[in-house]
Amino acid sequence: MTISQTSPAPEHPGAAADSAVAAILAATVHPAPGAPRGVVVDSPPGAGKSTLVVRAARELVAGGEKLMIVAQTNSQVDDLVGRLAEKGPDLTIGRLHASDGKPAAELSRYANVTAAAKVGDLLEQDVVISTAAKWQWVKTEARWRHAIVDEAYQMRSDALLAVAGLFDRALFVGDPGQLDPFTVVGTDQWAGLSYDPSSSAVVTLLAHNPEIRPHRLPVSWRLPYSAAPLISAAFYPYTPFRSGTGPDDRRLTTGTAPDGSALDAAIDEAAEHGWALLELPARHTVRTDPQAVAATAATVHRLLTRGLTAHSEQGSTPLTADRIAVGTAHRDQAAAVRAALLRLGVPVDGSVGPAVTVDTANRLQGREYDVTVVLHPLSGRPDATAFHLETGRLCVLASRHRHACIVVARAGIPELLDEHPATEPVQLGVTMKFPDGWEANHAVLAQLNEHRVQLR
Structure with a gap:
């Protein structure tokens, strides 16, 4: 008699996420005797980091605690304050700001939010949040x-050292696949040392506390079924995740028929498959490549004029300007795209009403859109520098979308990668980051090549 063996059905994504969150909250709110003072949570893009932070804060306060929250930018702080104020109207929230700064104006509508420049004016609040x-x-x-500590992988270890004396225990939440902390100061003299001030707060924390075992959020609720496998394999090979949606849960439909242009072909490809590569002829260009910039702006303009509708588990909504983002590697590229969009009559960030967001990968971290248009960091370049090959930069650009991502690039990037092997010096004690920029770029390009539309 033959006994057939079948593998167990995979756990429902909602159940897997709930199980992970329950373990994190238990370790944070009810730590076991002798447990480490830090709880680290690794989160892929769109896995619910902010939701976890809000829930942990509410449960700590419900248990009679007051707590402080550390974020990395003022926009992150204001976003967290707004989320906490909406989800926990029973909480009293203090927004600590600089003496010469003010919080976002929209926070004034929350009766349970108090803003002040001195922490002494906020000590009675349940939660105090600042950078x-x-x-x-x-x-x-x-x-x-x-x-x-929110977005803990964006926090430098010297910043953690400066605030560590303010608390006894901490929950560190962040995305290990995004951009590393940035510094303009040379740090070679500290390379390989456990107290390297340019390392992220989490890397240094784990180096000095090996007993801490990071938790992991296993589901991305942002990335669609078409994107999660690629982003997981290319950027998170040791901490895989999956999409919270199935292959038919999200769709993009167009309101008008294609006109036969390459732009419309790329839009239709992205609408059907979630990815599209709009490829220009190979050529070495200046950084603000006029043709690539024009193609990027024209793609956004056509997305809006074709009347797309985004269908998802949240319902069906028109694809408006505020649900589209353009990502670049450099600020001057972003400025060139903004100018090109304005010439086409497309509102951009800073305009009145719904507007397209145009920014660098650094500033797009943590943000979410229905459709993104990305100017590839290596498009038209004569060389492949460490800046343009940084894994986190490509990860951020390729993981902001809920429905589709259109990449604009010149042909020849695979050849460029092969002609410029790694030349960075190997330093003792420095853990090699994997995957490196070459590996990640090749993985992403292999996927995009299946959805290539040539623009002549």
């Missing part, structure tokens, strides 16, 4: 028992 740059100047006689 790491502001927290490092705070002096208090009593420490907080609990802290939450």
Whole structure:
């Protein structure tokens, strides 16, 4: 008699996510005796980092705790304050800001939010939120028992050292696949040392506390079924994740028929498959390549004029300008795309009403759109520098979308990668980052090549 063996059905994504969150909250709110003082959570793009932070904060406060939250930018702080105020109207929230700065104006509509430049004016609040740059100047006689550090992989270890004396325990939440902390100061003298101030807060924390075992959020609720396998394999090979949606849960439909142009062909390809590569002829160009910039702007303009509709588990909504983003590697490229869009009559960030977001990968981190148009960092370049090959930069650009991503690039990038092998010096004690820029770029290009539309 033959006994057939079948593999167990995969756990439902919602159940897998709930199980992971429950374990994280238990370790944070009810730590076991002798447990490490830090809880680290690795999260892929769109896995619900902010939702986890809000839920952990509410449960800590419900247990009688007051806590501080550290974010990395003022926009992140304002976003968290708004989320907490909406999800926890029973909480009192303090928004600590710089003496010469003000929080976002929309926060004034929340009755449970108090803003102040001095922490002494906020000590009675359940939660106090500010940037790491502001927290490092705070002096208090009593420490907080609990802290939450949001986007912890964007935080440099020297910033963590500056605020670590303010709390006893902390929950660190971040995305290990995104851009590393940035510094303009040379750091070669610290390379390989466990206290390298340019390393991320999490890397240094784990180096000094090997008993900490990071938790992992296993599901991306942002990335569609078409994108999660590629992003997981290319950028998170050791911490794989999956999409929270199935192959038929999200669709893009067009309101008008294609006109036969390459732009419309790329839009239709992206609408059907989630990816499209709009490829220009191979050529070495200046960084603000006029043809690539024009193609990027024209693609966005055509996305809006064709009347697309985004269908998802959240319902069906028209694809408006505020649900589209353009990602670039450099600020001057972003400025060139903005100017090209304005010439086409497309509103861009800063305009009144719904507007297309145009920005660099650094500033698009943590943000989400229905459709993104990406100017490839290596398009038209004569060389492949460490900046343009940084894995996190490509990861951010390729993982902001809920429905589709259209990449604009000149042909010849695979050949460029093969002609420029790694030349960075090998330093003792420095853990090699994997996958490296070559590996990740080749993986992404192999996928995009199946959805290539040539623009002549």
